[in-house]
Amino acid sequence: MAVYCFRMVKVAVAGASGYAGGEIVRLLVAHPGVEIGALCAGSQAGQRVGSVHPHLAPVADRTFDETSADFLAGHEVVFLALPHGQSAALAGSLPDDVVVIDCGADFRLVDQVAWNSFYDTDFAGTWPYGMPELVTADGKQRGALEGARRVAVPGCYPTAVSLALAPAFAAGLVEFDDVVIVAASGTSGAGKSLKPHLLGAETMGSMSPYGVGGGHRHTPEIEQNLARAAGAKVSVSFTPTLAPMPRGILATCTARLKDDVTEGDVRAAYENAYGTEQFVQLLPEGVWPSTGAVLGSNNVQLQFAVDRHAGRLVVTSAVDNLTKGTAGAAVQCMNLALGLDECTGLPTVGVAP
Numbered sequence: 001m002a003v004y005c006f007r008m009v010k011v012a013v014a015g016a017s018g019y020a021g022g023e024i025v026r027l028l029v030a031h032p033g034v035e036i037g038a039l040c041a042g043s044q045a046g047q048r049v050g051s052v053h054p055h056l057a058p059v060a061d062r063t064f065d066e067t068s069a070d071f072l073a074g075h076e077v078v079f080l081a082l083p084h085g086q087s088a089a090l091a092g093s094l095p096d097d098v099v100v101i102d103c104g105a106d107f108r109l110v111d112q113v114a115w116n117s118f119y120d121t122d123f124a125g126t127w128p129y130g131m132p133e134l135v136t137a138d139g140k141q142r143g144a145l146e147g148a149r150r151v152a153v154p155g156c157y158p159t160a161v162s163l164a165l166a167p168a169f170a171a172g173l174v175e176f177d178d179v180v181i182v183a184a185s186g187t188s189g190a191g192k193s194l195k196p197h198l199l200g201a202e203t204m205g206s207m208s209p210y211g212v213g214g215g216h217r218h219t220p221e222i223e224q225n226l227a228r229a230a231g232a233k234v235s236v237s238f239t240p241t242l243a244p245m246p247r248g249i250l251a252t253c254t255a256r257l258k259d260d261v262t263e264g265d266v267r268a269a270y271e272n273a274y275g276t277e278q279f280v281q282l283l284p285e286g287v288w289p290s291t292g293a294v295l296g297s298n299n300v301q302l303q304f305a306v307d308r309h310a311g312r313l314v315v316t317s318a319v320d321n322l323t324k325g326t327a328g329a330a331v332q333c334m335n336l337a338l339g340l341d342e343c344t345g346l347p348t349v350g351v352a353p
């Protein structure tokens with residue numbers, strides 16, 4: 001039996017009444033090294049946690065605090081799970097030695113021009129990007145997260161897509177300018193606030209694309225990640241779709257193969273990239289990822305095929321958008337920042353059926 005001996009780290013969550021914040025709390029409740037401090041909300045401040053998140057039984061009788069520097073003071077780690085554009089001011093009020101982990105997009109992009117093209121708030125800067133398993137031209141991204149005091153958690157689609165394609169780019173198996181991605185997401189990806197196009201009657205029994213034609217803000221984030229893997233500029237066509245399910249992302253990613261690349265080359269590149277990773281699984285040949293198999297876990301499931309007819313590599317990946325796609329990655333990055341075992345408190349077992 002494993003015996004844990006941790007110093008308890010006091011942790012706060014801003015945006016705790018939302019989907020991403022609620023998932024962070026779910027994971028923190030099971031984390032042996034943290035003490036849950038302030039749980040902050042916006043319009044729902046003052047409400048009982050159990051009235052908003054009835055599944056979070058151990059903290060159900062707590063009350064959401066207001067979101068302010070005063071309530072966030074005195075914590076060693078602060079998670080921000082707020083709408084875009086809200087993180088910078090709050091982060092700026094926190095001391096430099098506090099670990100601040102932002103689940104929004106505010107600090108993900110390096111390129112200010114790309115930021116201005118896809119977001120309507122001012123460019124706030126760039127923090128270490130929270131995808132430990134990402135293969136980059138300089139080794140794994142993990143190195144930038146160990147001991148970090150500021151972390152930008154990736155978007156959910158970029159998590160599924162970048163982990164699916166990066167090994168092929170890093171190994172030089174595919175062309176960098178012919179990449180087509182179609183990904184389906186559960187509706188929780190859009191957050192909890194009321195949106196007419198996400199009403200049950202609109203989404204149940206129906207799938208629909210959005211952000212078609214290069215308009216989705218995750219396009220530059222995916223290109224940034226793949227460029228880090230390739231060591232060169234990458235351009236992608238990315239189409240997200242909304243699927244009638246609460247959670248999960250299934251991404252189908254294809255890229256033109258370079259001449260003479262074999263299935264063995266591809267398998268070797270992915271085994272080399274992920275063979276020692278706890279959360280990324282290249283499935284046995286012939287077994288394909290499904291969102292149902294990763295629900296509630298921090299896992300990423302991958303499978304590939306070489307489509308000789310079309311001359312393309314096809315990689316499919318599945319993640320739970322709220323776990324590995326947001327909150328799981330956030331907790332994983334907290335572990336790395338604090339020098340804990342990276343996997344502490346993170347589920348590798350899903351919920352099925």
Ligand SMILES: NC(=O)C1=CN([C@@H]2O[C@H](COP(=O)(O)OP(=O)(O)OC[C@H]3O[C@@H](n4cnc5c(N)ncnc54)[C@H](OP(=O)(O)O)[C@@H]3O)[C@@H](O)[C@H]2O)C=CC1
Pocket residue numbers: 014015016017018019020021040041042043044045067081082083084086103104105154155156188189190191192193321322325326
């Ligand atoms: N959902 C997902 O799959 C993913 C989400 N993210 C990112 O995580 C962040 C949160 O997303 P998500 O949880 O889905 O969104 P939700 O709409 O579900 O939650 C938003 C949270 O922010 C709080 N909030 C809103 N406005 C304010 C404000 N002015 N001051 C203080 N708190 C405020 C809300 O509080 P209240 O309800 O009390 O008003 C709520 O707790 C976003 O940046 C999102 O892009 C990233 C990856 C995936």
Ligand SMILES: CC(=O)N[C@@H](CCC(=O)OP(=O)(O)O)C(=O)O
Pocket residue numbers: 103104105154155156157185186187188189190191240242
């Ligand atoms: C289904 C759905 O609407 N998904 C969201 C992506 C959620 C995500 O990754 O969040 P960030 O906003 O933090 O990048 C969208 O397409 O905008």
